[in-house]
Amino acid sequence: MRNIMIKTEYDGTNYNGWQIQPNGITIQQKVMEAVKKLTGEDVTINGSGRTDAKVHARGQVANFYTQTTIPIERIPSAINHFLPEDITILEAKEVAMDFHARYWAQGKVYSYQVYNQRQRSALLRNYSYHFPYQLELDRIKEAAEVLLGTHDFKGFMSSGSSVKTTVRSIYAIKIEKGENSIWMTFEGNGFLYNMVRIIVGTLLEVGSGRRSIETIKKALELGDREKAGHKAPPQGLFLDKVFYPLTH
């Protein structure tokens, strides 16, 4: 038996998210079907975590156990052969038998694209949030600093998930201006359900002058979802990277 870790990229536009479910087509399901076609095995693909419908990934990580003897360097192309064009395996690596993409994850990087022009973008419609209001980047950066570090992010979580603790650490937030977009990048040890999208929505409210930085501190202190901002839509969000202990 071998334990294979894969790094996958996907365009979430046409999927009901990562995780297999009774209704709708999911990325996890497509990868499982592709591995089944390749190896004949019914494998479970353990992802590092879920992504919602329409959310993208440039570096989702997963693992699965297989008996196949296909050389590791041929695994990506071999699985890709059976995957639709909007899902691709970028890399594969053979890892220790006890490696698990979710339990071993130490941190993640998410990025979010805000398309900040008056008219909507035809080319970025599925990859950004069209936010046409004027934004003050310095205010956004100042607000982001309030969120840095270890906090109870209960106020920045959608209901519907069960977690032991709502305390998380954000190591870095980058706010970068492109030609027509603003990219926000978040690195942390883990993110609660919809946490990145709620943070983005909140930061945009600050940046457009509709909310003070003080209200972010309040939302953190009170742990009240109603005190945080709106949830930015899914299509601007990308899971860029998942970190694991260096031995893997």
Place this chain on the structure above:
Amino acid sequence: MRNIMIKTEYDGTNYNGWQIQPNGITIQQKVMEAVKKLTGEDVTINGSGRTDAKVHARGQVANFYTQTTIPIERIPSAINHFLPEDITILEAKEVAMDFHARYWAQGKVYSYQVYNQRQRSALLRNYSYHFPYQLELDRIKEAAEVLLGTHDFKGFMSSGSSVKTTVRSIYAIKIEKGENSIWMTFEGNGFLYNMVRIIVGTLLEVGSGRRSIETIKKALELGDREKAGHKAPPQGLFLDKVFYPLTH
């Protein structure tokens, strides 16, 4: 009567190109239908030129005549309201009655995205050419210099279009490396049918060591399509800009 110049962005993935035709849905047709819904008028939309099926635009320019009294600053949103999400009017401007988007065009900028990684990209599948072979950028830049300036580009044109002359001037070629892609940008006074895509294919053959720079000179001298390289696929191509005399 007013003459309105519009700058449009579109995702060409689901269209049969710009120009109206009996088979397939085109961007020109969609814009005409949207203007009709807005103003009730049957207008002709004059584009700066055609783009092929699956080719994109970030700055296609067109003009049309209308009796509508809608203020010019409201025209983009008003037309966008009737356009599908993959076409958008970015700007509108009232211009002199004799302005014509095609006849007055003085130059254009096209860019082309080459996705240069081993595995295909799920996110860029519709916006790049997956070219997995190792590329020497310095060789590509050297080859590009051969094409700069005024030449008879007959050898770099697909048949099927009628033009008075096949002489064109390329003012600038930029070759830029991104994280996973190479962007090639071409600025010139005009481009023949498929000229950018054939140049890109030729440059990639040089960059991957399958063709010498000498053969580009030969293809220019002989004006023989068979001496130039393959035609890169349409989905990597973007019409970025159309230039007009400064008075417009």
